[in-house]
Amino acid sequence: MSAVQHTDAHRTVLRRLARAIPIPAGAGLARTLVERNIRSYRHGWLTLVSGFFEPIFYLFSLGVGMGALVGDVDAGGGRMVEYASFVAPALMASAAMNGAVFDSTFNVFFKLKYAKLYDSVLATPLGPRDVAVGEISWALLRGLLYSSAFLLVAAVAGVVESWWALLTIPAATLIGFAFAAVGMAATTFMRSWQDFEYVSLSILPMFLFSATFFPLERYPEALQWVVQATPLYHGVGLVRDLMLGDVGVGLFAHVLYLAVMGLVGVAFAARRVERLLLT
Amino acid sequence: MVLRQDGTQADDRPLISAHALTKRFGDFTAVDGIDVEVRRGEAFGFLGPNGAGKSSTMRMIGCVSPPTGGTLRILGLDPATDGPRIRGRLGVVPQKDTLDEELTVRENILVYGRYFGLSRAVVRERADELLEFAQLTERASSIVEPLSGGMKRRLTIARALVNNPEVLLLDEPTTGLDPQARHVLWDRLFRLKRSGVTLVLTTHYMDEAEQLCDRLVVMDGGKIVAEGSPRQLIAEYSTREVLELRFGEDDHGAYEPKVADLASRVEVLPDRLLLYVSDGDAASKTVHDRGLAPLSMLVRRSTLEDVFLHLTGRTLID
Numbered sequence: 001m002s003a004v005q006h007t008d009a010h011r012t013v014l015r016r017l018a019r020a021i022p023i024p025a026g027a028g029l030a031r032t033l034v035e036r037n038i039r040s041y042r043h044g045w046l047t048l049v050s051g052f053f054e055p056i057f058y059l060f061s062l063g064v065g066m067g068a069l070v071g072d073v074d075a076g077g078g079r080m081v082e083y084a085s086f087v088a089p090a091l092m093a094s095a096a097m098n099g100a101v102f103d104s105t106f107n108v109f110f111k112l113k114y115a116k117l118y119d120s121v122l123a124t125p126l127g128p129r130d131v132a133v134g135e136i137s138w139a140l141l142r143g144l145l146y147s148s149a150f151l152l153v154a155a156v157a158g159v160v161e162s163w164w165a166l167l168t169i170p171a172a173t174l175i176g177f178a179f180a181a182v183g184m185a186a187t188t189f190m191r192s193w194q195d196f197e198y199v200s201l202s203i204l205p206m207f208l209f210s211a212t213f214f215p216l217e218r219y220p221e222a223l224q225w226v227v228q229a230t231p232l233y234h235g236v237g238l239v240r241d242l243m244l245g246d247v248g249v250g251l252f253a254h255v256l257y258l259a260v261m262g263l264v265g266v267a268f269a270a271r272r273v274e275r276l277l278l279t
Numbered sequence: 280m281v282l283r284q285d286g287t288q289a290d291d292r293p294l295i296s297a298h299a300l301t302k303r304f305g306d307f308t309a310v311d312g313i314d315v316e317v318r319r320g321e322a323f324g325f326l327g328p329n330g331a332g333k334s335s336t337m338r339m340i341g342c343v344s345p346p347t348g349g350t351l352r353i354l355g356l357d358p359a360t361d362g363p364r365i366r367g368r369l370g371v372v373p374q375k376d377t378l379d380e381e382l383t384v385r386e387n388i389l390v391y392g393r394y395f396g397l398s399r400a401v402v403r404e405r406a407d408e409l410l411e412f413a414q415l416t417e418r419a420s421s422i423v424e425p426l427s428g429g430m431k432r433r434l435t436i437a438r439a440l441v442n443n444p445e446v447l448l449l450d451e452p453t454t455g456l457d458p459q460a461r462h463v464l465w466d467r468l469f470r471l472k473r474s475g476v477t478l479v480l481t482t483h484y485m486d487e488a489e490q491l492c493d494r495l496v497v498m499d500g501g502k503i504v505a506e507g508s509p510r511q512l513i514a515e516y517s518t519r520e521v522l523e524l525r526f527g528e529d530d531h532g533a534y535e536p537k538v539a540d541l542a543s544r545v546e547v548l549p550d551r552l553l554l555y556v557s558d559g560d561a562a563s564k565t566v567h568d569r570g571l572a573p574l575s576m577l578v579r580r581s582t583l584e585d586v587f588l589h590l591t592g593r594t595l596i597d
Contacts (some may be wrong), residue, residue: 032393039390040381043422120377122343122444124394125363147429212545279304 019201026129026270028043033121033134034141048193051102051142055150062085062213063087064157074215075244077238083160087242088159089211092150093167096143097232098203102175104183105199109190112276122277136180136262144169154243156265160220162245175235178258181265186274188272204234231261291354294319294477295340299349302335309335309390311333311501317324317446322468322478324488324495326583328591331498333481334368334374337450340479341371346426354445367395369442370476374432377425384434385410385419391419392441394420405441412467413437429460430520434541438466440476446472449480453487480586483585516589518543518582524552524566524573534571 039046069082075081111117118131126134147169154160183199190196209219210232219227228235238254241247295317302310310332317323325333330443338344339351340363351358353365379387385406391404410416413433420538426434432452435495439447452468453461466541468491482488489509497505497512505512513519522542526534532547539545541562542554556562558580566576 027396029394029396030531032390032396036382036390036394037381039386043381115380116375116377117379119373120371120379121370121394123341123366123369123373124391125396126369126394127363167308278345 009241026127026133028130028132029123029124030127030134030137032137033126033130037135037138044145046102048145051095051099052146052149054098055091055146056153058091059084059150059154059157059159063159064092068270074217075245076215079244079246081244082159083218084157084160085159086215086240087213087245088154088157088235089168089243090210092147092154092172092243093232093235093239094149094210095150095205096172097179097206097235098174099146100139100144100178100180101183101199103142103204104135104180105190105196107189108135108184109193109196112187118277119275128272128274128278131273132181132266135184136177136266139180139183140173140176143180144173147176149170155158160243162243162246164247165243168239168242171238172257173237174255175232175238176263178196178231178235178265180236181269182263183265185272187268188269188276206230212236212237216278231258234258284306291318293317293352293533295335295349295351295479297340297349300336300339300346300351302332302339302344302350310500310515313496313498313501313503315496317477317479319477320472321493322472322491324492325479325481325498326483326485326488326495326587327481327498329344330482330502331591333498334450336498337448337479337481341369350405350535356496360368360446367442368445370439370442370447372432372435372447372449372452374454377436378431378434380423383413383420383422384426387423387434388438388441391438395442397442399507402441405443407442409437410433412440412465412470413440425550428520429456429461429463431461432456432464433467436464440471444476446477446479449478451483452479453482453484459488485582485587489583496588497587504590512586513581516586518555519557519581519587520564521579521581522554522559522566523575523577523579524554524571525546525550525575526552527574537569537571538566553585555585 060119063084067087070083072080073086075086075187121131122128151160151165151168155165186199210230211225211227212232214225216224234254238251238258241251293316295315297312297315299312300310301308301312315336327333335344339346339358340353342353344363345359354368356365358365362489379390382390388409389402391400392405397405410419413436414543415430415434415437418430423431423434436447436449436452449468453464454571456464465487466513468478470503478491480491494508495506495512496503505516507515524534524538531549531552534552535547536543536556538552542556544555546553546555554562563576563578566573585593
């Protein structure tokens with residue numbers, strides 16, 4: 001009897017706590033949504049393959065091919081490296097961003113508005129938090145696959161300079177997390193496919209101007225702080241430092257930026273799913 | 280769980296109880312303070328025209344729409360705090376099929392079962408049983424898209440049963456299906472009811488309500504306007520029989536005073552008169568004796584449709 005009362009009291013406390021935190025309810029079953037996506041991709045494996053090749057094509061075209069014309073670049077602190085070694089980490093970080101954004105915007109929008117997937121998911125014990133966490137985890141998992149493959153190819157191509165580079169895989173996953181979370185949150189505001197122009201409009205300049213293809217010092221001084229404020233700049237910085245074995249406390253700033261971005265994104269995405277579907 | 284057909288004592292506490300349940304969207308009141316109780320093992324229907332508040336009520340019961348006011352208890356629990364636990368014991372068949380078109384027929388059931396936290400072994404076993412039940416075993420590895428409307432509906436129902444729900448919520452289960460498909464579906468729902476599953480459904484098909492429901496409420500404008508078994512409702516809001524008279528003229532209204540005293544109520548339609556009477560044959564004889572010569576006379580039993588139209592009017596609601 002007292003044990004029952006105890007667990008009840010326990011549950012009440014937990015419930016109050018859960019309500020105090022502004023993250024909507026979930027049942028801890030987000031992994032089942034990931035399972036669903038894995039099954040769905042068994043039928044459409046071609047899209048998986050294309051996401052793998054894109055950064056590798058870039059690496060050979062820009063890094064290895066054009067790099068031969070460019071010569072060595074300053075990778076920060078006066079350290080000169082081959083252009084391919086400079087650009088490879090940036091491509092890895094950008095690929096993590098692109099993959100995550102694609103999954104969490106186009107795919108989520110389709111499921112939200114057309115397939116009505118989440119309507120049927122929310123009729124089960126799963127809550128909006130599970131939907132957000134599940135979809136974002138899936139984007140991460142795909143990113144993990146891509147970045148591992150990319151690292152392997154980059155190592156074979158001889159542009160990896162340090163064993164620290166192994167840590168670029170979790171780093172790329174963190175980038176994927178940050179962008180997938182914000183991407184999904186943004187998707188809940190989209191009204192039609194036309195609104196996806198905004199996504200391209202924010203992704204493309206980041207891809208080109210986040211100290212991806214040339215060093216930060218090349219930007220006019222007035223613009224340098226704008227570049228440093230963008231999330232991909234931190235992603236590129238993180239992966240580049242690890243791949244070049246240039247490890248310092250500065251890494252933590254990058255990690256913190258991306259982690260906070262991801263967590264805020266998840267909470268926001270979950271709230272929006274709740275607002276849209278649990279009316 | 281206590282099942283009725285076991286001969287054991289049925290649980291008397293209502294499975295679903297709503298008191299002054301209200302749902303507002305901005306200024307619009309979709310559900311306006313309804314009281315409902317659904318008991319274990321019964322088939323309970325919400326009848327009403329479009330926009331009567333049926334679907335809003337179903338969504339609140341399904342714990343995907345928080346009530347604006349009143350109290351709601353499902354399986355003795357409060358949806359506001361125990362949503363996931365309640366949903367784990369419900370089966371939901373939404374108005375529009377929301378099948379997962381990226382998966383096969385069988386995968387739809389497997390994946391859905393996993394959403395309930397069931398183990399892979401359990402969902403595999405359930406999937407086989409349910410495909411059999413839904414007569415879809417041959418289509419198990421087909422993708423969902425090319426299935427017929429009836430098949431998709433049966434799959435939606437099979438999917439909703441994967442967690443062995445105590446209550447099955449069906450929002451307009453047979454809308455858009457052809458007569459054959461409807462009868463197959465009704466047959467499946469009968470079997471479920473016999474096995475002890477409580478059915479809660481909305482419909483605007485009166486034959487469906489008469490076929491399936493033990494008890495029902497008629498909703499209109501967010502309120503409950505009548506409640507009872509189909510037979511009780513007919514007894515209370517209509518007469519035993521209806522005499523339909525067709526005359527060869529456009530203005531049927533002119534005949535109303537000539538027959539008004541024969542019936543407890545006369546309804547004038549553009550093409551006929553409806554006389555609500557207890558004895559149709561006797562009334563038709565009197566019509567004949569008075570020298571009125573209708574083109575056709577038809578005596579039929581009152582149906583729920585008569586009750587429905589009487590209560591909610593004949594005006595088109597869009």
